Amino acid sequence: MCHPDRLSESEGKQLTDILARCPKLAAADRLVRNFGKILSTRTGQHLKDWGTVVQGLTTHWNSxxxxxxxxxxxxxxxxxxxxxxxxxxxxxxxxxxxx
Missing domain, CATH: 1.10.10 (Arc Repressor Mutant, subunit A)
Structure with missing residues (x-):
């Protein structure tokens, strides 16, 4: 539950092993990482179908x-x-x- 860069060497290896054994978990991992990048870089235009989320991630105004x-x-x-x-x-x- 932390940023992948903060994992120890053994934790990184363990995560790689787990993701290699479960394709669905690997797909979920990719989606979560991509969504995390969108949130941290505020590039909501990649979520065109999500309307309000795009506004929240691309403008400086919020409610x-x-x-x-x-x-x-x-x-x-x-x-x-x-x-x-x-x-x-x-x-x-x-x-x-x-x-």
Whole structure:
């Protein structure tokens, strides 16, 4: 579960032996390595059929901060489930938004 360059000599040999014995695992290894290269070099144009993934890998804009905020609101809502109504949830969400 690490970068292939970081494997020790014995681990590299063991991986080579395993991949030689199982063609399906070798194919999966190739796909994972190629996908890893696409992610690390942000060359999403190689995934033309994946739409949103291409946008995420080829542009500098993303919805990460918005998604993080939505997750935070859901967490607060879950903590308050059955204990309070919308006005208190709204107040808690707005108070934590300042941070």
């Amino acid at each position: 990460g901060p918005v998604e993080g905020r939505v997750d935070h609101i859901k967490m607060v809502k879950g903590q308050m489930f059955g204990r309070a109504k919308l006005p208190l949830l709204r107040k808690r969400v707005l108070l934590t938004a300042v941070r």
